[in-house]
Amino acid sequence: MSNPFSSGAAVLDARGRLRPAAHSGRLTPYLLLAPATILFAIFMFYPLLYTLYLSFFDWNMTRPTKEFVAFDNYIAVFTDPNFGKIMGNTALYILLLLLFDFAAPYVFSFILSFVVQKGKNFYKSSIFLPSVISLVVGTMIFVWLLNPISGPVSAVAKALGVTIPIWSNTQGLVIVVLSIITSWKIFGYNFIVVMAGVSSVPLEVVEAARLDDVPNWRIFLNIVVPMSSSTGIYVLILSIVTGMQQIFTPINMVTQGGPDYASTNLIYAVYDQAFGFFKTGTASAYAILMMLLFGFLLFLEFKFVEKSVYYEN
Template sequence: MPKSMDASGAAAGPAHGAAASGCRGPLSRRCLPYLLLLPAVVIFAVFMFYPLANTVYLSLFDWNMISPVRTFVGLDNYVSMFTDPYFTKILGNTLLYIALLLLFNFVAPYVFSFVLTFVIKRGRSFYRGALFLPSIISLVVGTMLFVWLLNPISGPAAQIASLFGMHAPIWSTTQGLVIVVISIITSWKMFGYNFIITLAGVGGVSTEVVEAARVDGIPLWRIFLNVVVPMSSSTGIYVLILSIVNGLQQIFTPINMITQGGPDYGSSNMIFNVYNEAFNFYRTGTASAYAIVMMALFVVLLLLEFKYVEKDIYYEN
């Protein structure tokens, strides 16, 4: 007679018992999480790690994307990039874009979410819909709309300025002003999505806590800064990162449509300059070097966020 029988009545032989014990052993339990992560790791390797490694590789060569020969130049592309007189201007424009995008797409949605949740009682649905509406419109269409609105000769802004005896500035050729206008165009498109996410986070703050603070006579600005922002910070940190990463990608469209990085690199940034170096000047090595520096800038920003912001995040809501 067999020594043991399984649930179906079949004999459980030595091989079956060994396999069962092997599948249930501590080694398989340690390997299972890595096996579950393997599909995601493969996708990241194909679509992120390989392109990153290839970009680092291309940054060490002089190549115009046409010639079959790539000339190895080592770190010369990085040296030429850092010694370029326009590099500091492009880097400064990038940091200014980040500051403006955070103001328009992070601070402003927080303020509007607080007002619509705890201050305004009527017309909330209308305001929510109106603020979210631009996010469903194409950024190309929105850029063309702003070009018409801010036309310094025949646009509505010029006509309003003429009523007060003023002239509308030619913003697309004005240093400094062009960055502000392009940031507004991009933020107009992104604001609705960031606003809805922030509104959900602010709406998760306990109403009893806010009402108790108002009964104690605490002003609204202190309630906003000391109660609402800390208690919705888990959502806020997501919107913060999204505003930087997605904003610098979205801002490429109005730059490419309106200014092409001008005047005199006055509206260019690191991401647009990667495209400019690669597809306008055919300097693939320099474009790759700019891409690596841009990635390093993102890493620095994330490290600063993890060190100074992430530790104070409130996740309970």
């Protein structure tokens, strides 16, 4: 019969009790992380590396061979006369999404938590309801509402003597409307998350400030926002990442990036180059630039924003 202690699987402690060897549990964390690591490798790391690989080739997804062109795809992107407009549109989308899906939910959450006394459940349900509706359906609803000829908004404007422009063909306005459509969809979820963080602010602190006649806007900026910043930082990142993903749907349904690239951002440029012009290399170069942009935004967030985040525990 073999010695159960010869393999090092167990040892005796000072009291003579059987204990597992120290090194026997070293592999346990890696085994527990293995399933998630494998999934990340298959569905994230490999596609990312393959996209980087394709960005150095000229390929239309139909030819059996790829032509190595080094950095020509990146040069083509940076020398494209529409590249500056695409980057400007992307920055404008991000700013509008942060305004509609980060700043606005904070204000609404504060009002419902500390200002409004009645009907809170009704308001919460009403605000969250669009989150369960398909963005495709929501886009169709907004297209009907904002139809400059026969839409309800146009009818009301005509009754007031106001002319509604064709927003889908108007530079600048088209980005604002597309951002509103996207925000209508994701606003509710962000609101519920922010509401949870704002509601965790101790009511005693707010009441003490009110006893000192501190106005609501100062309570919001100096007390509620700092003390709920751990939730806010999550919603900040979520607003950028989710918003930029979701806004592809109304762009593709309504404007297809037009007029004259007025509504095209980096994400739609990837799709347009890959499946509109079949330029896989150029599309991959746009995708890498988009990844670098998100990485730069995360770097700024961790360097300048994360330091001031308040964690209750």
